[in-house]
Amino acid sequence: MRDTTSAAPHTSATPLLQTVGLTKRYGSFLANDKIDLDVWPQQIHALLGENGAGKSTLVKAIYGLVQPSDGGLRWEGQTMVLSGPSQARARGIGMVFQHFSLFENLTVAENVALGLDGKESFKEMSARLQQVSRSYGLPLDPKREVWQLSVGERQRIEIVRALMQNPKFLILDEPTAVLTPQEADQLFVVLERLKSEGRAILYISHKLEEVRRLCDTATILRGGKKVSTCNPKAETAASLARMMVGTEIKQVKPAASREITVPRLVINDLNLEPEDPHGVHLRDISMELRGGEILGIAGVAGNGQDELFAALSGERLARDPGTIVIEGIAAGHLSISRRRKLGAAFVPEERLGHGTAPRMRLSENALLTGHAAGNMVQHGFVNTAATLNAVDRATETFDVRKAKRDPEAASLSGGNLQKFIVGREILRNPAVLVVSQPTWGVDAGAAAVIRQALLDLAAAGAAVLVTSQDLDELIEISDRIAVMFHGRLSASLPTAEASREKLGLLMGGSSLETKEQAHAADT
Amino acid sequence: MQLILEKRAERSKTVALASPLIAIGLTIVTMTILFMVLGKNPISALYVYFIVPLADGYSLQEIAVKATPLVMIAIGLSLCYLANAWNIGAEGQFLMGAVAGSWIAVKTQGTGAGHWVLPAMLLLGALAGALYALIPAICKVRFGASEILTSLMLVYVVDLLLDYLVRGPWRDPQGFNFPTTAEFDPVATVPTLIEGGRLHLGSILALVVVAAGAVLLGKTIKGFEIRVVGAAPRAARFGGFNANQLILLTFAISGALSGLAGIIEVAGPVGHLQPGISPGYGFTAIIVAFLGRLNPIGILIAGLFLALTFIGGEQAQITMKIPLDVTKVFQGILLFYVLACDSLILYRFRIVSSSPQVARGAH
Ligand SMILES: Nc1ncnc2c1ncn2[C@@H]1O[C@H](COP(=O)(O)OP(=O)(O)OP(=O)(O)O)[C@@H](O)[C@H]1O
Ligand SMILES: [Mg+2]
Numbered sequence: 001m002r003d004t005t006s007a008a009p010h011t012s013a014t015p016l017l018q019t020v021g022l023t024k025r026y027g028s029f030l031a032n033d034k035i036d037l038d039v040w041p042q043q044i045h046a047l048l049g050e051n052g053a054g055k056s057t058l059v060k061a062i063y064g065l066v067q068p069s070d071g072g073l074r075w076e077g078q079t080m081v082l083s084g085p086s087q088a089r090a091r092g093i094g095m096v097f098q099h100f101s102l103f104e105n106l107t108v109a110e111n112v113a114l115g116l117d118g119k120e121s122f123k124e125m126s127a128r129l130q131q132v133s134r135s136y137g138l139p140l141d142p143k144r145e146v147w148q149l150s151v152g153e154r155q156r157i158e159i160v161r162a163l164m165q166n167p168k169f170l171i172l173d174e175p176t177a178v179l180t181p182q183e184a185d186q187l188f189v190v191l192e193r194l195k196s197e198g199r200a201i202l203y204i205s206h207k208l209e210e211v212r213r214l215c216d217t218a219t220i221l222r223g224g225k226k227v228s229t230c231n232p233k234a235e236t237a238a239s240l241a242r243m244m245v246g247t248e249i250k251q252v253k254p255a256a257s258r259e260i261t262v263p264r265l266v267i268n269d270l271n272l273e274p275e276d277p278h279g280v281h282l283r284d285i286s287m288e289l290r291g292g293e294i295l296g297i298a299g300v301a302g303n304g305q306d307e308l309f310a311a312l313s314g315e316r317l318a319r320d321p322g323t324i325v326i327e328g329i330a331a332g333h334l335s336i337s338r339r340r341k342l343g344a345a346f347v348p349e350e351r352l353g354h355g356t357a358p359r360m361r362l363s364e365n366a367l368l369t370g371h372a373a374g375n376m377v378q379h380g381f382v383n384t385a386a387t388l389n390a391v392d393r394a395t396e397t398f399d400v401r402k403a404k405r406d407p408e409a410a411s412l413s414g415g416n417l418q419k420f421i422v423g424r425e426i427l428r429n430p431a432v433l434v435v436s437q438p439t440w441g442v443d444a445g446a447a448a449v450i451r452q453a454l455l456d457l458a459a460a461g462a463a464v465l466v467t468s469q470d471l472d473e474l475i476e477i478s479d480r481i482a483v484m485f486h487g488r489l490s491a492s493l494p495t496a497e498a499s500r501e502k503l504g505l506l507m508g509g510s511s512l513e514t515k516e517q518a519h520a521a522d523t
Numbered sequence: 524m525q526l527i528l529e530k531r532a533e534r535s536k537t538v539a540l541a542s543p544l545i546a547i548g549l550t551i552v553t554m555t556i557l558f559m560v561l562g563k564n565p566i567s568a569l570y571v572y573f574i575v576p577l578a579d580g581y582s583l584q585e586i587a588v589k590a591t592p593l594v595m596i597a598i599g600l601s602l603c604y605l606a607n608a609w610n611i612g613a614e615g616q617f618l619m620g621a622v623a624g625s626w627i628a629v630k631t632q633g634t635g636a637g638h639w640v641l642p643a644m645l646l647l648g649a650l651a652g653a654l655y656a657l658i659p660a661i662c663k664v665r666f667g668a669s670e671i672l673t674s675l676m677l678v679y680v681v682d683l684l685l686d687y688l689v690r691g692p693w694r695d696p697q698g699f700n701f702p703t704t705a706e707f708d709p710v711a712t713v714p715t716l717i718e719g720g721r722l723h724l725g726s727i728l729a730l731v732v733v734a735a736g737a738v739l740l741g742k743t744i745k746g747f748e749i750r751v752v753g754a755a756p757r758a759a760r761f762g763g764f765n766a767n768q769l770i771l772l773t774f775a776i777s778g779a780l781s782g783l784a785g786i787i788e789v790a791g792p793v794g795h796l797q798p799g800i801s802p803g804y805g806f807t808a809i810i811v812a813f814l815g816r817l818n819p820i821g822i823l824i825a826g827l828f829l830a831l832t833f834i835g836g837e838q839a840q841i842t843m844k845i846p847l848d849v850t851k852v853f854q855g856i857l858l859f860y861v862l863a864c865d866s867l868i869l870y871r872f873r874i875v876s877s878s879p880q881v882a883r884g885a886h
Contacts, residue, residue, distance in 0.1 A: 315760055337763035348761060357755035367747060368762040377744045 014077035016041045016200045017062065017093075017169055021071030024057050026411070029403035031057040033224040034071060039169065044191060044201045046211045046232060049221035050244050050443045051415025052401035055204050056098075058221070059171045062202070063095045064088040086117055094167030096158045098174040098414065098441065102146045104278070109142035112161045125164075133160045136190050147278040151301050152183035159190070170194065171202045174414075176210060177441050180300060180469065188214055206415075206443050208237035220244055245445045252451045252476060254459075261291035264463035265312075265344075265432045266325040270332075272311055272318060280304035280487045282311065287482065287489060289463040291431070294454065295492060296478030297467040298503050304487040305436065305467050306349070312434050312465070313346040314339045327431055337372040343431035345369070347422055347438065349467075351414070355421045358410035362402075365409050366390040366424055374428070394423030398449060415442040419450065426453050433457060436467045451477050471503060485509045538868045543814050543825070545867075546860035553856050563843055571842055572835035572853075582838075584721045586830045588792055591729045592617065592784035592801075594826035596808035598736040599777030601817040605740070607753040608770045612659065612674030613781040614805025616652040618681045620782020621789040622688065623651030625796040628711035628789075629693050629704055640710040644786055652782015653775045655681065660774035664767040670774075678805070686798050693796065703797035713791035725787035729826075732780060736819035749773060781805060802833065803851070810858040813865070829854065 015038040024032040032054045039045045047055050060066040062073060064082030073080045075091055082088050085095075102111050109126045116125065126142045133140040138156045146154060155175060162170055172191075176184040191201055191214060205211055211218060211232050218232040220243045228243055235243075270285040282304055289295050299305060310316040311324065318324060318332035325331060326342045336346070346369075348354045356365040366387045370376045376386045391406060398419040402412055409417060422438055438454065439447035454477055458464050467484075468474050474481050480492040483506035490506050551569065558565040576582040596613045603610040624644035631640050659673035686702070695705040716722045740746035752759040752769050759766060784804065793800050811829050815821030836850030 313761070314763075335763055335765075336761065340763070346761075350757075353755055354757045354761055357751050357758040359754055360751065364747065364751075365758075367744075368751065368758060371744055371747075372763060380743050380745065382742055382744055382747060 015039055015074075016076060018074040019058065019062065019071065020074060022058065022061060022068050022073070023070035024054070024061060024066060025069040026403050030224045031403075032061070032068075035221070035224075035226050037219055037226070037229075039200045039202055041168070041200050042195055042198050043217060044195050044203055044215045046215035046218035047202055047204045047221065048208070048211065048218055048240060048244055050401075051419065051441075051446055052413040053221040053244070054224040055221060056173055056413060059095065059173060059202060059204065062088070063093060063171060089117060089165055089167075092166070092168035093171070094162035094165055094169070095171040096155070096162055096173065096175055098177065100154050100158055102154055102157060104147040105145060107143050107145050108140050108149075108157055111146060111157055112142075112164065115161045116164065128164060129160065132164050136160070136163065136193065137186075138190060151178045152180065152186075155179065155183075155187075159187075163194075167199065169200045169202070171204075173204045174206065174441055175203075176205060176207060178301070178469065181471075184210065206441065206447075208232075208240050208444065211240070212237065222246060241444050244443065250445075250448055250452070252448050252455065254455050254477070258292040258459050259461070260293055261461060262328070263288050263325075264291050264327055265289040265434075265465060267312075268323050268325065270311060270318060270323045272307065272316065274307060275310075275316060280307050282307050282487045285489045287492065289432075289465055291461045291463050292458055293480070294458045294464040294466060294478045296474035296481040296495075297465065297484055297489070298469075298471060298474055298481055299467075299484035299507055301469060303484045305484055307487070308484070308489075309346070309348060309434065309436055309467065313344075313348075340369065340372040345425040345428055345430035345433050347425050347433070347435040349436035349440065351417050351421055351440075352410060356409040356417065359408055361406045361408055362391045362412075362420060363387040363406050365420075366394070369424060370428065390424065390427065391420075393427050394420050397427065398423035398453070399446065415446055418442050419446055422450050422453070426457055429460075430457075430462055432463045432465075434465045437469065438466060439468075439470070439473060447473075471500060475500075483507055538864075539816075542864040542868060543816065543821075543861060546814070546857060546864045547828075549860045549864075550853065550857045553860075554853055557849070557852070558845075561845065561849075563845060568839060568843060568845060571839045573831065575838050576831055576834040581721075582834055584717075585834050586827060587726050588721050588723065589830035589833045590826040591723075591726045592788050592804045593808050593811050593829055594729045594823055595725075595732050595784040595787075596777075596781045596805055597811035597815065597822045597826060598732050598819060599773075599780035600808055600812040601736070601815070601819070601822060602739075602749055602773045603777045604812060605753045605817055606749045606766075606769050606773045607756070608660070608663075608773050609671045610656065610659070610674050610774055610777050611671050611809065612656070612676075612678050612805070613777065613808055614801060614803065615674070615678035615681045616656045616778040616781035617785035617788075617801055617805045618678070618685055619655040619778075620648035620652035620785030621796060621800060622681065622685050622785075623782070624648030624786030625693070625704060625707075625789055628707045629796075631711065632705060632708060636708075636710060638710055640708070641713065641790065644711060644790055645783060648786025649779040649783040652785065653779040656774045656778020656781070657771065660771050664770055670770075682798075685796070689797055695795075701797075704795045706795050707790060711790060712794065713787055721792065723787075723791045725784075725791050728783075728787065730823075733819045733823050736822075740819065745772075781808075807854055810854055810861065813858065813861050829857075 017039045019035050019037045021034045021036060022032055023030065023034055035058060049055050057066060061068050064085045064087055109129055112129055113122055113125055129142050138160055140156055140160060175187060179187065194201060203215060215232050217229060219229045220227050222244060232240060266288045267285050270282055272282040274281055280303065285308065297305065311318060314334055314336035321330035321333040323332040326339055326344050329342055331339055331342060352358045357368065367376055367382060370390055376383055388406060394400060400416050400420045400423065402416060412420065418441060425433060438450050442450060454464055454466065466474065466478060475495055475498065478495050480494055481498045481503065482492040483490045483503060485507065486509065493502065555565040558568045576586060596617065600610060600613055624647050627640060627644045627647060655677065658677060659670045662668040662673050663670040689702045689704060693704045695703055698705065713723045713725055716724065740750065748764040749769055751762060752764055752766050756766060789796050789800055807829055811822055811825045815825035832850055832853055836847055839845040840847050
């Protein structure tokens with residue numbers, strides 16, 4: 001065998017990792033179909049593809065979480081069979097999952113310790129944690145408890161945990177989906193550094209511009225098959241997208257004119273203390289949303305968006321009924337089912353475990369929010385045909401790709417489950433739709449479909465409230481944008497006036513009033 | 524080398540079906556060893572336990588009679604467990620149903636009361652069981668008290684109440700000072716199905732309960748609520764399902780079924796109220812519920828199987844002088860293996876070498 005210990009990794013003549021005809025079958029469905037992939041040391045390799053193309057399945061196979069049905073893996077030229085992630089880690093393969101696996105009530109160091117296989121003492125480990133995190137410019141305080149940390153900081157824990165195993169090969173599954181642009185930039189610096197150290201990185205993302213900036217090679221999957229490997233820097237975002245989808249992506253087009261009608265969702269001076277000690281106190285929130293309008297709520301995650309969603313949906317009840325008015329009816333004290341009967345619909349941010357019960361079928365998950373109104377329940381009995389029909393309609397309208405007609409929610413790819421959840425609510429023809437992160441982890445083509453559906457819903461007369469981390473998305477579809485900061489909601493700006501700078505200031509907590517006044521004095 | 528428990532990537536369907544069978548197999552292996560330690564021939568012991576009771580009509584009836592309370596109680600318990608509400612006190616609810624129903628029997632004794640007596644007893648037994656089960660449920664919902672502890676402790680309360688009643692106010696004056704009520708009147712007795720046999724109407728009721736459980740869980744919105752609230756509490760809340768209400772509901776149903784089983788047992792096979800009317804049906808039913816995978820049909824099969832061990836245990840005591848407590852040991856070991864095998868659906872064992880650096884170095 002080649003002497004791998006003395007040779008500098010980037011001069012090696014074999015790829016670090018290869019998948020050879022890798023195939024993964026779920027029943028008769030091919031999630032991965034004979035995929036050949038070579039990843040070399042000192043390379044940032046992008047893995048692109050539509051929702052359900054098989055990206056996560058492929059990297060899970062590389063990390064030993066999924067057993068290939070056919071074909072296999074080679075590591076430094078040698079055949080490699082993994083029966084579990086600990087074996088992958090032992091070889092030097094690290095992975096950062098899209099959904100974090102952290103315990104909220106434990107400290108950073110404790111969380112890291114739980115994810116390591118080594119035998120070092122807790123003290124040694126904490127010291128090494130601090131040293132690794134400092135040397136990569138990913139500052140972390142080992143003694144902080146996770147609940148106090150932002151999403152970006154939480155992801156840092158996952159990355160540092162992976163780096164502490166000193167991996168030769170690092171997999172990142174949609175790491176920037178939840179990051180602010182600034183946090184993403186910081187991440188790219190770290191990734192460049194890891195690359196310069198000779199490590200290989202396999203990088204999954206739906207954000208094509210960042211792929212073009214960062215990655216050296218891109219492999220594109222479509223329907224479980226590899227369609228090409230190319231140099232992303234030589235492509236445009238549009239040409240990459242075309243390869244992923246096979247056709248051109250439709251542009252979102254807002255209806256020429258929308259009729260603004262009656263107030264459909266009104267919040268009057270809502271104050272709500274948090275339910276758990278880790279939450280945000282909502283203070284003095286007021287707004288009015290009329291039929292035909294889309295209001296965007298921007299803000300860094302963790303500034304009260306979740307609490308506002310819970311208050312609007314009725315998962316948290318307000319003491320004073322008048323604080324939330326849906327379709328002209330005081331609803332602050334009404335349960336979520338009663339609010340649904342008034343014509344409201346809700347899409348939460350977390351799709352597994354909140355928006356759906358992961359281990360239940362899609363038809364049962366259609367029933368989860370559909371039972372309150374409509375014909376899914378008759379005299380206490382479930383009308384199975386109606387629930388299946390709801391699944392079929394969402395599947396057709398939003399092109400949900402799945403292995404069979406009615407699978408468990410957890411078996412859908414992230415983006416496809418998101419399409420199902422959004423579709424499930426939109427197809428109920430709500431008068432008010434409150435939606436969080438509508439296109440979180442959804443590919444460009446599907447994101448356009450979802451945004452178009454929101455615009456069409458508003459055009460049909462509904463009031464739509466969208467919370468998103470993605471400013472471009474808010475600017476693309478909203479009529480007005482407001483910002484949440486420390487549990488307060490700013491006054492809304494017409495989108496035409498909402499420049500990125502102004503929104504950035506508001507998101508950082510400064511008030512626009514002084515500027516606005518100055519502006520007013522000018523004119 | 525080191526044995527570790529590792530999460531499976533995908534939940535294994537085969538193991539899910541095979542798990543109860545594996546558990547039974549492991550239990551039998553353990554029992555074989557135990558019989559050998561006790562100095563009994565394991566082959567003939569197992570034969571007496573599992574085959575002999577199946578061989579004659581009387582024992583078969585007896586199996587159905589024993590399975591009746593087990594299945595009824597376990598159906599109720601499965602609803603609780605699916606909803607993540609841990610009712611451990613079915614034994615107490617069973618006894619409470621027996622006591623409350625017997626009250627009518629005792630009070631109407633010899634008064635020539637009509638055919639309303641038995642239905643009234645069944646209703647009151649179920650109602651009393653439900654109310655008794657609601658005590659821990661309310662404590663849980665209202666004060667956050669652990670329902671596991673409170674429901675279990677209430678078993679001992681009603682046990683003593685029953686003891687007091689049959690030794691004091693309700694004791695049969697002609698009973699030679701035995702702690703028992705008088706034999707119930709015919710109108711207060713559950714009719715048998717076969718002339719001179721042991722099989723009684725309660726077994727039919729148990730089948731109705733199984734069918735009702737299957738319909739409730741599989742076809743109704745309430746059953747769906749129960750399943751979601753246990754499987755994904757946050758999604759259930761998003762769906763508009765009230766977890767506290769469901770705790771109260773499942774405890775009430777479970778208590779009612781236990782109470783019903785209790786009064787049927789007293790008014791049927793036993794025929795009067797006395798201490799020791801239950802060989803631990805309420806506890807054994809917990810095993811039945813899990814062995815049956817919290818599924819009504821599974822519970823029916825598991826109930827019959829555990830009833831078999833009761834009968835087999837009696838046989839073994841008579842013919843081989845194996846202590847009756849061995850049956851309890853058997854049931855305990857079975858529960859242990861059932862729960863252990865269940866974790867294999869989501870986890871698997873793997874042996875790893877103690878050095879984490881397997882990949883390094885030249886091969
Ligand atoms: N356990 C499973 N059982 C059945 N089908 C599955 C399972 N896991 C994944 N699939 C199917 O395999 C396909 C590929 O899924 P995968 O998660 O790899 O997609 P992806 O490319 O990561 O998509 P996304 O961008 O939406 O995350 C999907 O259509 C999914 O329904
Ligand atoms: Mg994925």
